[in-house]
Amino acid sequence: MPHDKGSFDPTRGHHDMGGLPAGPIESFEHDYALWEKRVDALMVLLSNKRLMTVDELRRNIEGLGPDAYDQMTYYERWIYAVTQTMIQRGVISVEELGRKIREVQERAGEL
Amino acid sequence: MISHDHDREDNHHHHSHEHRHPHRQDLDDTLTYYRAMEIALRELLIEKGILTADAIRGQVEDMDRRSPAAGARVVAKAWADPAYKALLLTDGGAACVAVGLDRGPYKLVVVENTPTTHNVIVCTLCSCYPRWLLGLPPDWYKSRNYRSRVVREPRKVLREFGTEIADDVVVRVHDSTADMRYLVLPERPAGTEGWEEERLAQLVTRDSMIGVSRPKSA
């Protein structure tokens, strides 16, 4: 979709898509991967503990911006938003998140 | 069943992203940044004593157990028992509890299909869905194309699902924007008089409870 200057409307979130033109419905369904189910689980458990709300999840997903929203998968948006919420709530710090991600990647031989 | 990361918003078929390969539960092997984030967040939360590995595992298993079979039981009982149907239509949560199911974290609104009315559910803003009755939603329900189009051209969308609605039938779309969750009570198929609830439940499909299809025929 062309991004000519002036076409961005800040009052309409990219998620607020009801009524916009779109393509055919793909009936393909994927089995949820284990990591995706864990993201879902984290969200439910943290909500149950009152450490986040579904509203914060949504607002952080909505804040991703159109390109990110379209390029990320559903649970990639979720883990981003859950983690963002944990930072906002002060449950984790940005520094410890960065260190831990790095540690995970090193452990997996990715670095 | 082969699984692909096909729930991206764009419907093009390019496979340029590093993790576009079939991934089944036992082949969770590519560590993308987001998967590393999931592991990192989970480990931090466990280290801080906020969550336990057991609790996370238990919640994954709980969601795994949830499937449209729960919704199908509720529908089948409503077909078989007029008093239960009346309860279901006025107090969905109480009707769930009455058959030993969770009330659910949200208020359940059940909308009835009749010979003159066909209902279909969507969440245009995200993906709200009666998960405690139907399990996790299908990719298409969360997709840009469904969420954008079903509010505006529901009959055309239903046709893409193979569901034709006559001109004299009213189509009601329900956009699940806030604290309600929705279940369609499909029309009971013809030729099922006297059927036991378990047998009736076999005819109730997930898609008929979302409203994009009709239940199976007898």
Added chain:
Amino acid sequence: MNSEAIEPRFRAGDRVEVRESFPIGHVRTPFYIRGKAGVVERLCGIYGNPEELAYARSGLPKQPLYRVRFPQSEIWPDYAGSVADSLDVEIFQHWLEPKL
């Protein structure tokens, strides 16, 4: 009057209109329904305000939430279905005005 909850202003059958208001920020009133008129189908209940909850605030006072039924032909100028087709949307009270 409970300061933690707003009193319901509307009842089933009332004609209402969705306010034309276009803020940034987290909103659960879809863009497509702003400025449209419909009929209250039911009061769903009183719930925390998602526009506040989204920012980790209390969401109080709780707001009445309604299901409002809109004729499809009112929403989309080119609606190609039955004139009786409807779209039911959950809308918080502070987005609704009476339609006279």
